[in-house]
Amino acid sequence: MRATRDNLVRPAYGSVLLPLFEEDGLRLSELAARSRLSKQAMTTLVRTLEARRLIVRRPDPDDGRAARVYLTPRARRFQATAEQVLATLDRRVEQRLSRDRLNALRDAVKTLMTLGDEPPGSKGNGL
Numbered sequence: 001m002r003a004t005r006d007n008l009v010r011p012a013y014g015s016v017l018l019p020l021f022e023e024d025g026l027r028l029s030e031l032a033a034r035s036r037l038s039k040q041a042m043t044t045l046v047r048t049l050e051a052r053r054l055i056v057r058r059p060d061p062d063d064g065r066a067a068r069v070y071l072t073p074r075a076r077r078f079q080a081t082a083e084q085v086l087a088t089l090d091r092r093v094e095q096r097l098s099r100d101r102l103n104a105l106r107d108a109v110k111t112l113m114t115l116g117d118e119p120p121g122s123k124g125n126g127l
Helices: 011-022 028-035 039-051 079-096 099-113
Strands: 055-060 063-071
Touching (some): 028 039, 028 063, 039 055
16 A cells, blocks of 8 residues: 555555455454454554554444454545555556466465464475
């Protein structure tokens, strides 16, 4: 995602914003899991985005100890730009790679996305 002139949105904020564009109102732990970040790193990002008024935290109605993270209207204005930037990146990759190399890249990314899901030393991670 491109930063705006006043640097309101930075590429790192995509770790919070992109999952919320897909499903608003996620718990912090779910947001961290989807972004593959530690809860501590996600908490730091969430605090930063709260200070910039891009997200708000509200109590979870199902669990009084937890909070859910929601986009503000201000953040929603960046969704189309984020989708456009990601689509442009996809097109650039597709234009530069053969079909075989593109398929290999997709397979490698899928494998990388599951690395944290299996116990160390297991054969299921493809490595």
